[in-house]
Amino acid sequence: MSRVIRSSIRFGAAALAMLGAASASGASLGVSGEAAASASAQPALSAPAADPNVLRICAAKNQPPLSMEDGLGLENRIGVALADAMKRKAQFVWSDRPAIYLVRDYLDKNLCDVIVGLDTGDPRVSTSRPYYRTGYVFVTRADRDLDVKSWNDARLKKVGHIVVAFGSPGEVLLKDKGQYEDNMAYLYSLVNFRSARNQYTQIDPSRMVGEVVNGSAEIAVGFAPDVARYAKESTTPLRITLIEDDAAKSNGEKVAQRFDQSVAVRRDDKALLAAVDAALVSAKPKIEEILKAEGVPLLPLGQ
Structure with a gap:
């Protein structure tokens, strides 16, 4: 890794x-x-x-x-x-x-x-x-019109909270798109505001999926093996979609998803x-x- x-x-x-x-x-x-x-x-x-x-x-x-x-x-x-x-x-x-x-x-x-x-x-x-071989996925509620497949989907600019793992491609892209600050306080609340700087701090994958289930977040972005079990076990129907490998930062640098x-x-x-x-x-x-x-x-x- x-x-x-x-x-x-x-x-x-x-x-x-x-x-x-x-x-x-x-x-x-x-x-x-x-x-x-x-x-x-x-x-x-x-x-x-x-x-x-x-x-x-x-x-x-x-x-x-x-x-x-x-x-x-x-x-x-x-x-x-x-x-x-x-x-x-x-x-x-x-x-x-x-x-x-x-x-x-x-x-x-x-x-x-x-x-x-x-x-x-x-x-x-x-x-x-x-x-x-697998990749990062978008996890959304099946009853929402958010069948997002790519970071280039314009709907991502209009959604509410997006849960991403610290240090992940999702965090990189949210920062590049100028959407990270809107999510930062929320993300850190999920780890009791424990800093991710110079120490291992990560949001529990089950919590990421749970935030989508309870409506606190509209989308969770996780590596498929981390979140698939919880999405499958959810009593609230969820959509889990592999992210297209077409993501790039504003300077053209590719951000791999798979x-x-x-x-x-x-x-x-x-x-x-x-x-x-x-x-x-x-x-x-x-x-x-x-x-x-x-x-x-x-x-x-x-x-």
Whole structure:
């Protein structure tokens, strides 16, 4: 995650430099009861001995909906599907800190071996071939005439509150369009006015969707894997629309909206990377099943 955030934690280089940190991003799809029990039993700072029959997965304990200590996070389930395809046992090495710190504090220190859900090509790690592609979405109420698909839609200039993640492409574009100040006090109220400067501060994705549901905001802009679960579970019908990848700042600089997702390993671990790439091929049907169940809209790889 090396440009302006993927929200679930998609930080740009400037934000990472300020933080001095590195990012990341049960009986359920892709998770057996045994795997979930194993996951919840691992201490946060344990360094299990290397075992060719085990896949040590770096994961945040409390990064819903992507990673949760009960093993039901989207990326937890994908991690188990990957381990199964590699014929290894999934062993989660949990962090109490947000996922943005996983590379620096866990992967680089050899406390674990893979991170699920980083942007393809992240320069701090070696990344697998992408296993899915998605992007940022507009979340709106289905009963509103706001079937917005692009940041170039003129209706965006007339709406009320728009919820965006701090450091995200949405925040960048709101600032460029001169609409950020109208939303700033509102956005900071969602994190109890905790500053996002030099520290990790983010609006909970469920809160972002909830603000649309209760009418406090007309639009939420989030990375699809962060918000899809909550939009799908909402009892108020919602519209979730992938944003066209045509956004640009007023100076013409492109602001990307769509990203490939990969599994990350340490930069020098070529053998593990090759094994992960091979396993992702056989795990593809299970991973797509997990993503579909989550409600994540998918794009063709390489688009």
